[in-house]
Amino acid sequence: MTKQIHVVGAAILNAQGQVLASKRADNRILGTLWEFPGGKIEAGETPQTALVRELQEEFNDQITVGPAVGPTSVFEYDFGTVHLTVFYARLESHHFDLIAHSELRWCDQAELMTLNWAGADAPLAQQVAQADLKGLTF
Ligand SMILES: Nc1nc2c([nH]c(=O)n2[C@H]2C[C@H](O)[C@@H](COP(=O)(O)OP(=O)(O)OP(=O)(O)O)O2)c(=O)[nH]1
Secondary structure (H helix, E strand, O other), rough: OOOOEEEEEEEEEEEOOEEEEEEEEEOOOOOEEEOOOOOOOOOOOOOOOOOHHHHHHHHHHOEHHHHHHHOOEEEEOOOOEEEEEEEOOOOOEOOOOOOOEEEEEEOOOOHHHOEEEEOHHHHHHHHHOOOOOOOOOO
């Protein structure tokens, strides 16, 4: 059986209704593709607590976690099967240390669909692009 990898990501929104996309650093697996910042869920963590930890590790930032963007996306890569759940989130600080990424970009919803997303992310990016972001409360 292929390796099952459970991952959580953040669709971070700003006050202008833009969404933060992050480009994985070249030296990482899936390097140069765009993703939602986050990482693997560790033993004993909920997806939400994993997301808070990952954003602290990757950006040195605090977030508030909101609702899930949609159902978990399952995608088979050559290194394993990723189960990706993405939650809307807001930043409570703005350090943006670039530890695991080469670039960050605030995107309007239409711009999201122009990026070269990792396979598991593509359907979730589409859902964010089509969502009523102003109607979200958290
Ligand atoms: N963080 C993140 N990883 C994603 C996304 N989409 C996607 O397929 N992945 C894949 C890439 C990796 O195989 C895995 C997550 O690994 P990671 O390297 O980001 O997570 P991590 O920091 O916990 O892992 P590690 O490098 O410490 O081992 O999921 C996404 O939107 N965000």
